[in-house]
Amino acid sequence: MQFLKLPYELITDTNITSNEFRIYTYLLSRYNEEKDCAYPSIEVISERVGISERTVSTSIKNLVKLGYMRIEKKSGVNGNFNTYKKFKYLINGIVKVTKKVVKTATEKAKEVIRDKKPLIVSDCKERGIQMEIEEITPFTQEHQQKISLILKQGIKLTEKQMWLIGDMDLETLREAIRLFKKKNGRKFALLINLYLDAAEKNLIDISKDIERYLCGSYIRISQEEKETQEALIELELYGVPYSA
Known part of the structure; x- marks a missing residue:
């Protein structure tokens, strides 16, 4: 997933x-900082944004x-092609990620893998940098x-609470x-009670995990176990017998 x-x-x-x-925004998204330009063909632009090639050329x-x-023409193996440069609305630093930020993110990633703790990258987001971290x-x-919304309120969260959120x-x-x-x-206790009030007012269902947490009996289960439980419940609703 790419962000601009x-x-x-x-x-x-x-x-x-x-x-x-x-x-214009598509061309900005294809900007290559090292080459200082974007260079997709008219055909590619037309296909990606769903606009006819004629309209793309006119625009x-x-x-x-x-x-x-600005447009500069370049010569390539397959003939001449356009490069797009000197963008008026190019924000400096969108593409460039400083070595310090990369190093910090890498170190945090290693800590996550080692300690098996979730990684929050709000600092990177505030700098206009979106990082793919699903793998870690x-x-x-x-x-x-x-x-991140809750942490910004000065609330210290336990790992259990992070999962619950x-x-x-x-x-x-x-x-x-x-x-x-x-x-x-x-305190998190006040926030979750306010959440329950808002959920009741807006007719939002409360998950079983939140109910168990409020009763003091919440135990985090794996995603696989959760999916299995949901499947068994669905079978039961349809009257299909199953054995534990």
Whole structure:
């Protein structure tokens, strides 16, 4: 999965059409820092953004005319091709990741693998850098987002609580955090109670794990065990007998 950070000025720019915006942002996403340009063909751009080649060519000419970028022609094995340079809205540092950040992330990754603890990379996200870490953490991107939201409230989380947060509805959690701030809360216990109130108001189901946690009997199980339990419950609902 690839992410691209765009400036507010480009998003709200009314001087270009929606097609020109899509084509321009696609070219930004294909920018190669080492070569200092983007160089997809008209055919590739057309295929990726779902716009006819004729419209792509016309839009690119208009973007160049308006000063959003420059075109330089290059010679290749298969003939001449265009390179796109001098982007008006290219944010410095989108593609470039400093050695220090990479080193820090690598060290954290090693710690995760060694200690089997989840890795939260909010620092990298705040710098405009999105990192793929699915291979070294059991948490999904949305799960990490929920954890980061809670950590920003100054709450210290246990590993059990980090796992539990994955069962929370994101928007309901945001609502609970707003109430948590108004009450100057400090403890996870208050936040989860506010979450329960918001979930009840919004008719959001509470997971069995959250219920067990509140009763003091929560024990984290593996994803495989969880899927097995869900399958058995589904079989039972359809009246299919099974043996433990």
